[in-house]
Amino acid sequence: MSKLPSASIQNIRGLDIYPPKHPRIQKMLAKAGAPEIHGDKVWFSSYFIMDYLDANPPAPKTRIMEIGCGWGLLSMYCTKNFHARTLGVDADKNVFPLLELHAERNKVKVKTKASRFENLKPALLAKQDMIVGGDICFWDELVEPLHTLIANALDAGVKRIIIADPGRPPFLKLARRCRRLYKGKLKSVRITKPRKHEGYLLIIDNPALVLTADGPT
Numbered sequence: 043m044s045k046l047p048s049a050s051i052q053n054i055r056g057l058d059i060y061p062p063k064h065p066r067i068q069k070m071l072a073k074a075g076a077p078e079i080h081g082d083k084v085w086f087s088s089y090f091i092m093d094y095l096d097a098n099p100p101a102p103k104t105r106i107m108e109i110g111c112g113w114g115l116l117s118m119y120c121t122k123n124f125h126a127r128t129l130g131v132d133a134d135k136n137v138f139p140l141l142e143l144h145a146e147r148n149k150v151k152v153k154t155k156a157s158r159f160e161n162l163k164p165a166l167l168a169k170q171d172m173i174v175g176g177d178i179c180f181w182d183e184l185v186e187p188l189h190t191l192i193a194n195a196l197d198a199g200v201k202r203i204i205i206a207d208p209g210r211p212p213f214l215k216l217a218r219r220c221r222r223l224y225k226g227k228l229k230s231v232r233i234t235k236p237r238k239h240e241g242y243l244l245i246i247d248n249p250a251l252v253l254t255a256d257g258p259t
């Protein structure tokens with residue numbers, strides 16, 4: 043079978059994805075400006091979360107916030123497959139035209155908001171059931187802002203937070219802290235499509251909402 047040229051649209055887990063070299067992406071970058079904090083392609087940790095959600099599907103209309111959403115494919119997957127209400131958040135406004143391009147192509151709606159992790163207000167966090175994010179803890183400086191967001195989200199009543207990563211040291215530092223403080227779970231995962239990759243999911247179920255024999259703790 044002949045190999046697809048690198049600029050062909052690929053269908054991965056039911057979603058059409060433009061490769062970074064596609065002429066429409068290149069045209070958009072020239073017009074709107076290139077993403078500046080690595081939101082320049084779809085990173086593979088999002089696929090770890092998609093597979094986890096397939097096995098543990100959220101109920102219809104679950105309100106899901108994707109943090110560091112980049113092109114927002116994880117949000118689109120949740121909207122399309124689980125009828126979730128999704129909000130993509132990113133510090134870099136230059137990712138949003140790329141998200142919109144994919145949303146239009148895949149015929150799904152994802153709301154967007156430009157914000158840094160640490161600036162997300164408790165009132166907005168309180169409107170979410172779940173927070174997800176792939177490949178978002180890649181610098182040491184991101185550990186504190188993400189921990190602030192996680193603490194605020196749990197206080198605001200978010201039920202579940204899922205962060206995926208190949209296993210970079212800042213992510214593992216955040217994961218160790220969340221295991222200690224919130225009984226977060228670190229799970230090894232792997233995918234074979236679109237390519238072979240191994241990594242981790244950090245899953246935090248809100249300790250205040252975990253059911254005991256006497257009701258929520």
Ligand SMILES: C[S@@+](CC[C@H](N)C(=O)[O-])C[C@H]1O[C@@H](n2cnc3c(N)ncnc32)[C@H](O)[C@@H]1O
Pocket residue numbers: 078079080081082083084085086087088109110111112113114131132133134137157158159160175176177178187
């Ligand atoms: C490596 S990309 C991953 C993008 C997307 N999650 C994916 O899997 O394709 C990291 C994303 O996090 C965003 N980001 C980085 N620092 C951030 C911060 N402090 N607050 C919010 N978003 C941030 C970047 O703009 C970028 O879109």
